Amino acid sequence: MKRRSWGQVFLNALEGIAYGLRTQRNVRVHTGVAILMCAAGFFFHISRTDWMFVLTAVFMVLVTELMNTAVEAAVDLAQPDIHPLAKAAKDTAAGAVLLAAVFAVIIGCIVFLKPVLTWLRVLLG
Numbered sequence: 001m002k003r004r005s006w007g008q009v010f011l012n013a014l015e016g017i018a019y020g021l022r023t024q025r026n027v028r029v030h031t032g033v034a035i036l037m038c039a040a041g042f043f044f045h046i047s048r049t050d051w052m053f054v055l056t057a058v059f060m061v062l063v064t065e066l067m068n069t070a071v072e073a074a075v076d077l078a079q080p081d082i083h084p085l086a087k088a089a090k091d092t093a094a095g096a097v098l099l100a101a102v103f104a105v106i107i108g109c110i111v112f113l114k115p116v117l118t119w120l121r122v123l124l125g
């Protein structure tokens with residue numbers, strides 16, 4: 001295979017992200033939640049340390065979602081019929097997304113619960 005330029009490598013990676021967004025509802029939902037978490041970070045002026053945890057959580061979910069999409073595509077190509085190893089591969093990849101999502105929920109609660117409650121208290125008088 002011909003050696004690709006850095007520009008081509010970057011374009012192929014963007015195509016992969018676009019494929020995930022186009023074909024997977026969960027990737028779109030998690031991207032929406034990631035944007036909301038970042039917007040909340042700006043709104044509540046969270047600390048640098050909190051930003052590090054929030055961004056880690058957000059990127060972990062998006063990265064595992066894309067890896068899950070890649071595993072699904074590769075498994076469907078290699079084994080379109082029912083096979084226990086195909087199930088194991090897809091379920092394990094889905095498990096990685098679940099763990100990342102649980103981590104994100106925990107971080108979201110630790111970082112945002114207090115400022116949201118304070119904001120609501122002020123809002124409701």
Ligand SMILES: Nc1ncnc2c1ncn2[C@@H]1O[C@H](COP(=O)(O)OP(=O)(O)OP(=O)(O)O)[C@@H](O)[C@H]1O
Pocket residue numbers: 024025026072079080081082083084086087090091094
């Ligand atoms: N070839 C297969 N052999 C055995 N079990 C499979 C196979 N393909 C899928 N499965 C089982 O069905 C589940 C759903 O598979 P599917 O390919 O629909 O993925 P999905 O997680 O629903 O993704 P999507 O986001 O595309 O709906 C898998 O987690 C796995 O348990």
